[in-house]
Amino acid sequence: MRCIKCGQRACFEIRRHRAAFCQEHLIEHLRNQVEKTIKKFKMFSPKDKILAAVSGGKDSLALWDILLDLGYCTEGLYIHLGISSYSDKSHEMAEKFALSRGVPLYTVSLKEIFGEGMEYIARKTSKSFCSACGLIKRYIMNITAKLGGFDAIATGHNLDDETAALLGNVLRWQIGYLARQSPNMPERGGLARKVKPLCRLTEREMAAYCIVKGIDYILDECPMSRGATSLKYKETLNLLESSSPGTKDQFYLSFLERGQRYFKPVEEEVELKDCVKCDQPTTVEMCSFCRQMERAGFDSLALKKSLKELLSTKGNSFII
């Protein structure tokens, strides 16, 4: 197999594009794909300040690396959930990357702020672990972007994540979710813009990117996600992709280009107001983060206070 750019020996094949690349041109290809995606979905411009939500995994670190290489002013946010050794290890990876590139990383640690981690908080609420954790992460991302003056939050969701979510929404015909699923969720009523610049690239490509670029990342999946339905959907889509390369890309893109518009007229824009406790946007009196933290016996405002301090520093210099 030869690189389609230079004819040198290829190190990586991308079957759905009927292409293979050497290391140098693989990086170039993936970077170009991200740049194209940012432009196609009008995610942000070089003037914007981006907050990359990093987990220490391949996707988010590759995303941050690519955004920096493309010249976007991007700072990192790591949410330390206090999940056994997994959180420590993944934090180490995020920190190592930030230091190697000399860029700020803001670490929000649940245990440092509340004295307890995600496992304790989830147990105290009636929600499933993943849904309680998702709520907290979304809240922290949003409030960090708002307090830190970021123009957009970029997450490492890749094509596998997006198509797995889409398949799940389609298997149950969840119209509201279908109407909202987007690689670019514009800012509205205090909710920061959220973008997914990797939505056209696969997990496998992101792993290859990190390997070639020498980016150390945590290999383990979150130990709490074992048996998650989304993993089953990914397995299923991989089966289809292997027998018909391009299936995922076509599924996702044709949804965005042709399918989704049919669900749009029914999307009800619920009005957002300020949470009586923390001022963050909510559809009810008190936002679900404050309610969840109250149920777990914590003062939700401790987060905002600690975040303001953190943002006044230069990020990782504060943690080390």
Add this chain to the structure above:
Amino acid sequence: MRCIKCGQRACFEIRRHRAAFCQEHLIEHLRNQVEKTIKKFKMFSPKDKILAAVSGGKDSLALWDILLDLGYCTEGLYIHLGISSYSDKSHEMAEKFALSRGVPLYTVSLKEIFGEGMEYIARKTSKSFCSACGLIKRYIMNITAKLGGFDAIATGHNLDDETAALLGNVLRWQIGYLARQSPNMPERGGLARKVKPLCRLTEREMAAYCIVKGIDYILDECPMSRGATSLKYKETLNLLESSSPGTKDQFYLSFLERGQRYFKPVEEEVELKDCVKCDQPTTVEMCSFCRQMERAGFDSLALKKSLKELLSTKGNSFII
């Protein structure tokens, strides 16, 4: 495992219903499910005359058997495509069933009418085998229903077939197909009503039905369908179903109940006119069946002529 109806030893488990049945109650359950489906989707009434399109496989023979047991006046149509020994074997099964129940079976044989079978015809046209064959089968079913005065054509499409088709339509977001996919396609402009009374039952249940009822059916799949994408979709959905029983049922029903309506406003009702050659409904001057047969070097009208003779007989007595 015990039968949920009588407590006797169960012979068959239906995981998505968390139920198991003895032979007697399995038959009763499946028959009731078909009756419920016919009523739910307002397919037909006991006054109607039904044409069951039978292939000699488990689904269509079980369908015919159930419709007869439920008291619906149902006659059979077998389309002999002349596909190697597969067609002869499957015809034998259909005939055997019709004789055992003493009901008419009309056999339309491509080789008898045109001197050549489906393989020759498909080769002469530029279409894929399955698409050329599908066109011919749809045409023959419709013209038989019209000339024979049938109120509806019932096909043996089961839940596996319907969800595989739905998944295929969703993976490509084929809006027109999504708008039209239905277990009950009403009559319009010379096109007979088409119904799928087995759409809530699985392949596995239909096989069990035939085994318990002692109905002989052809085990082989059509040799021309090997490697068909629909088989890959079925495999995929079986994977999801096995880890989460009820996935297929939910996918299909929530589509019909919640999802499909969003595609409906865009469905363009193309006006149908009579084919200049055969008088059957078409959107253009000459219908695609007549054009396909012309391309293969045959006079399409031979079919209509032969069909009129066939329908004037009592079906299978004509063939034997």
